[in-house]
Amino acid sequence: MSRSPDFDELVGPEVGGEARERLRRTHELLVAAGPPPELSPELAAGPTLAMTLGRRPGRARRRLYLLAAAAIAVAAVFLGGYVAGNRGGSGVAAVRTLELRGTAAAPGALASLRILPGSGGNWPMRLTVTGLPKLPRRAYYEVFLVRGGKEWAPCGTFLAPGGDRAVTVTLNAPYRLRPGDRWLVTRRGPGATAPGVPVLEPAA
Amino acid sequence: MRRDRKDMELALATPRLRPSPADETAPEPDPSDGELLARVAERDRAAFEVLYRRYVRSVFGLALRRLRDRSRAEDAVQDAFAAIWRSAGSYRPERGAAGAWLYAVARNAIVDRFRSAGGEAAGEMPELVSGEPGPAERAEAAYAAWRVHRALEELPPREREVVELAYWSGMSQSEIASYLGIPLGTVKTRTRSALGRLSDLLEGELR
Numbered sequence: 001m002s003r004s005p006d007f008d009e010l011v012g013p014e015v016g017g018e019a020r021e022r023l024r025r026t027h028e029l030l031v032a033a034g035p036p037p038e039l040s041p042e043l044a045a046g047p048t049l050a051m052t053l054g055r056r057p058g059r060a061r062r063r064l065y066l067l068a069a070a071a072i073a074v075a076a077v078f079l080g081g082y083v084a085g086n087r088g089g090s091g092v093a094a095v096r097t098l099e100l101r102g103t104a105a106a107p108g109a110l111a112s113l114r115i116l117p118g119s120g121g122n123w124p125m126r127l128t129v130t131g132l133p134k135l136p137r138r139a140y141y142e143v144f145l146v147r148g149g150k151e152w153a154p155c156g157t158f159l160a161p162g163g164d165r166a167v168t169v170t171l172n173a174p175y176r177l178r179p180g181d182r183w184l185v186t187r188r189g190p191g192a193t194a195p196g197v198p199v200l201e202p203a204a
Numbered sequence: 205m206r207r208d209r210k211d212m213e214l215a216l217a218t219p220r221l222r223p224s225p226a227d228e229t230a231p232e233p234d235p236s237d238g239e240l241l242a243r244v245a246e247r248d249r250a251a252f253e254v255l256y257r258r259y260v261r262s263v264f265g266l267a268l269r270r271l272r273d274r275s276r277a278e279d280a281v282q283d284a285f286a287a288i289w290r291s292a293g294s295y296r297p298e299r300g301a302a303g304a305w306l307y308a309v310a311r312n313a314i315v316d317r318f319r320s321a322g323g324e325a326a327g328e329m330p331e332l333v334s335g336e337p338g339p340a341e342r343a344e345a346a347y348a349a350w351r352v353h354r355a356l357e358e359l360p361p362r363e364r365e366v367v368e369l370a371y372w373s374g375m376s377q378s379e380i381a382s383y384l385g386i387p388l389g390t391v392k393t394r395t396r397s398a399l400g401r402l403s404d405l406l407e408g409e410l411r
Contacts, residue, residue, distance in 0.1 A: 004371070005370045005371055005376075009376065010370060010377065010392075010395050010399070011395075011396055011399065012392055012396070014396075015396065022403050023396070023400065023403060025403075026399050026402045026403045029348060030352060030367070030371050030402070032349070032352075033348060033352035034372075035372035036261040036262075036353040037261060037264050037265045037268055039260060039264060040274070040278060042278065043260055043264060043278060043281060044260075046253055046256060047249075047253055047256040047285055048282065050282065050286070051252075051282060051285045051286045052247075052249065052252065052289050053286075117275075
């Protein structure tokens, strides 16, 4: 813990009167406020796509997708390098955010999947999605872990409000994750038993 | 500033709206917070990024004060900026300063996060004991810290550097001069200039 600096040493004798008192009050505010927090690399890197997946005007939609696609392309380059650099390691990083984009079955959809640190073999995940249509009764969306190019294991189900409205759900992947694991979202109809049609797939 | 290799890798693995600027010395953007909010209301992502960089430390500091847990505070920052993005259109300049509006939106998002995590046990001060600040005083202190941290972002980098070294690294003015390799007189001039600039920025807090 560092000591508070001495005001007289900081300002010196040159400043006096009202101006000195004004500086002293600022000094006291600085001492009371304490240091600004150190940002994690994740926060310092800038706003995430997930922050802006809320409702927005329709005319901005196309522009958003172009921007998002550009961001996804940049991220994919980094992510590819990261995954490649970690092949043979112990698994995925503690916190990762992946972008998913709509397939031909849901071309306007976008999603951000954040994998959080878990315990006891669990990997909680926060999925924020927008642009998925509202489904008929008893139909739902399902998130799958994809391994070896196949839908390997389910990670949870959710419903979408439809339109541009975003929804955020917390899911879980209670599996031993490996580098190269991916996720996709399928649409499962009422009463269907097989995995449904993919509606969101990894951006890269 | 210590970052380990893993942290850097994690940062690279997180998709962003656009690549973050590598040049920290780029000049401060000119638009006011209110102008940026108006642009964010029109879904201008560049404006949102400028606003984010101006306020992320203040929001994170506020979240840490309330939640007392870095991981949950980081989640609260996500919530807060998502709320700012969603609600920017509701900001009315005639009703008050943009900074105060941003504070209110961020605080509400942080409180929601706090409540969703179990409320009292998660970080709220348990019982008030004699001599400890009450809710109103804590709220006032939180807002003052918010404004101070925001004002620090406005300082030129060279002035901010000497303030941070003087206040939070425990260095004397002579030690700062030696550390930075500049004359002692320059350190004193920059410090006085920074305090004067902060006084202007924090005018409302000084009354």
